Structure formats: structure tokens, C-alpha cells
Amino acid sequence: MYDGPMAEREDEVGSAARAFAEAVTALTKAVGSGLTDASKEMSESLAVSLRDASRELAQASTQVRRARGGSREQRDAHRQTASTRRRAQAERTRADLIAAARQVFAERGYEGASVGDVAAAAGYTKGAVYANFDGKEDLLRQIVHELSDEQDRWFAAQTGRPLADVFAEACDPEVSLPSTLLSLELYAYAVRHAEARDDLAPYLARSWDHAARLIAAARAGVDAEPSQGDRDTALTVLSVLTFAQVLDPIMGDAEPLRAAARIIERHLSAAG
The missing domain is CATH 1.10.287 (Helix Hairpins)
Incomplete structure (x- = not known):
């Protein structure tokens, strides 16, 4: 023995x-x-x-x-x-499934994607998805939490940088298009599903708040509270940028993003 x-x-x-x-x-x-x-x-x-x-x-x-x-x-x-x-293995599995869900939802749309699609993209079975999440909606909620944390870190890292450089980088389609498509899926889901708005609204409003704070910091210092004008400028910048990012792959000539960069620069100069 x-x-x-x-x-x-x-x-x-x-x-x-x-x-x-x-x-x-x-x-x-x-x-x-x-x-x-x-x-x-x-x-x-x-x-x-x-x-x-x-x-x-x-x-x-x-x-x-x-x-x-x-x-x-x-x-x-x-x-x-x-x-x-x-x-540790369970945490890796969850991280793999969330990463796969982000990719699949951006490529196929949330409504068009299935749990099986997510599992296959991650290299797992559907059982692994249901062992870690309640279903597709739970995956979406986890993605929102992850995106919120990433967004907070990204905007915090931009503090003090020239705004023209910050938003010029945001016009890079290779960097911004996947996140833009995923954000559009969240917007559409929130519009179609009123019961989900309480979970999604704080994240969707956060981009606007962060952008307004960056503009206020460039105008009046790091600790400045955004004015109504700062918030108006931020909404204009985000709207132009989002539409240009969607239009760019359709037209295929990069002109929408170049136009967006010019419009954003003019608005930021006027705000400053």
C-alpha cells in the first residue's frame, strides 16, 4: 500500500x-x-x-x-x-470563448451567429460554452464588461497626447474596424432588445464621456470637466469616425477615412 x-x-x-x-x-x-x-x-x-x-x-x-x-x-x-x-484551465477556456465570440459577432453579427459558431472558432464543443456561460446573451454581457475595461485603459493612456494624433490613430481601419463592427452589434442589440439597455447603456455612453474628457483636457487642462461644447464636439467626432469606418470597406478607396480625419481636425481646432 x-x-x-x-x-x-x-x-x-x-x-x-x-x-x-x-x-x-x-x-x-x-x-x-x-x-x-x-x-x-x-x-x-x-x-x-x-x-x-x-x-x-x-x-x-x-x-x-x-x-x-x-x-x-x-x-x-x-x-x-x-x-x-x-x-487556471477554466479561466483560459472562458478567455478563449470570449475572444472567439468577439470575432464571430463582429464577422457574422450577433443575431446571425450561433453558440456552435463560437465554440468552433475557439476550438471547443458547444458543451464547453454552456459549462462556462448561460448562453449567447451571457457571452455578450461578458464582452461588454471586457470592452468597458479595455476602453477605460485606452482612454487613460491617451491623456496628455495631442488630440490630432489620438483620433488619427482611430482612423486606421486595420485597428478600428473590428471594434467598430462589434460596437455596432451592441448598438443594434440595445435598440432591438429594450430589456438589455440597462446593461449596455453605461458602456455605450462611456465612449462619449471619455472623448469629451479628452477634449476638455486638451482645452483647459487634465482635470477640466467637459463643457456642453466639449460633449457636442465629442459626439460629432465619434459619429463621423464611426460612419467613416463603416463606409471605408464598402467604397474601398480610403476617402471616407481621409474625409473623417479632415472633419475631425477642423472640429478639434475650433474646440481648442
Whole structure:
């Protein structure tokens, strides 16, 4: 059952137990045969042997208990390690499925995509999706949370940069088109599903708030609160940028994005 040191301790207990049993048997026989002078000496010797055997048995038992205690600690550590690995694997699976859902929803549309499409894109079965999410709507909610965090980090990183550079980068179709398509899916879903607006509205309004704060910071300093004019400019910039990003792949000549860059620059100059 055990290997190594644990097996050796089990053998020690067995040997001590046998010695103890033999000493008890011998003493019993001596008592049963009557205590002559010779048997008295023998019984005293047996009593010593019995005490020694009892002591050895107790020591061996203590060692085994300690060894078993150590093995329990090892088993607990092993279970904890296995649990940590399972949690890490579950987190990787969720991250893979969310990334796949973002791609599939942007390419095929939320309404046109299925749970099976998401699972296939991530390299999992549909069962893996349902083991981690309640369904497609739950995936969409998780995407919104992830996008909100990403948006907060992105806008925070732009603070202090020239606005022309910030929005010029946003006009890069390779960078912005996938996120724009995904955002449009969220807009459309919120319009079609009134019950989802409480979850989606804070995220959808956040881009406007962040853009207004960037414009206010460029106009009056980092801690400036956006004015109504800043918010109007931000909505104009975002609207022009979004429409140009959608129109660009349809026309295929990059003119919509160039026009958007010119319009945005004029509005930012006027706001400044």
C-alpha cells in the first residue's frame, strides 16, 4: 500500500507487534505452569521483554502516525495544486470563448451567429460554452464588461497626447474596424432588445464621456470637466469616425477615412 519510508515504518510496527505478542504468550505460559524459582526468574525476564516490546510498539506506532500525517499534508497540497490547475484551465477556456465570440459577432453579427459558431472558432464543443456561460446573451454581457475595461485603459493612456494624433490613430481601419463592427452589434442589440439597455447603456455612453474628457483636457487642462461644447464636439467626432469606418470597406478607396480625419481636425481646432 505504501512505498519507501512509509512502508519501512509499517514493517517496524509489524515487527514490534509480533515481539509484543510473543512476549505476552511466553509470560502466559510461565504463569500457567506455576511460579517456581526458575520460572520466577524467567517471568521477570519476560516482563522486561514485554516492557521493551510495548515501548518499541508505541514508538513505531508514533512514527507511523507522524508519517501518515505528513502524507495527508502531501495529499492536501496535491489536491490544492490540482484545484489551482483546474481554475487556471477554466479561466483560459472562458478567455478563449470570449475572444472567439468577439470575432464571430463582429464577422457574422450577433443575431446571425450561433453558440456552435463560437465554440468552433475557439476550438471547443458547444458543451464547453454552456459549462462556462448561460448562453449567447451571457457571452455578450461578458464582452461588454471586457470592452468597458479595455476602453477605460485606452482612454487613460491617451491623456496628455495631442488630440490630432489620438483620433488619427482611430482612423486606421486595420485597428478600428473590428471594434467598430462589434460596437455596432451592441448598438443594434440595445435598440432591438429594450430589456438589455440597462446593461449596455453605461458602456455605450462611456465612449462619449471619455472623448469629451479628452477634449476638455486638451482645452483647459487634465482635470477640466467637459463643457456642453466639449460633449457636442465629442459626439460629432465619434459619429463621423464611426460612419467613416463603416463606409471605408464598402467604397474601398480610403476617402471616407481621409474625409473623417479632415472633419475631425477642423472640429478639434475650433474646440481648442
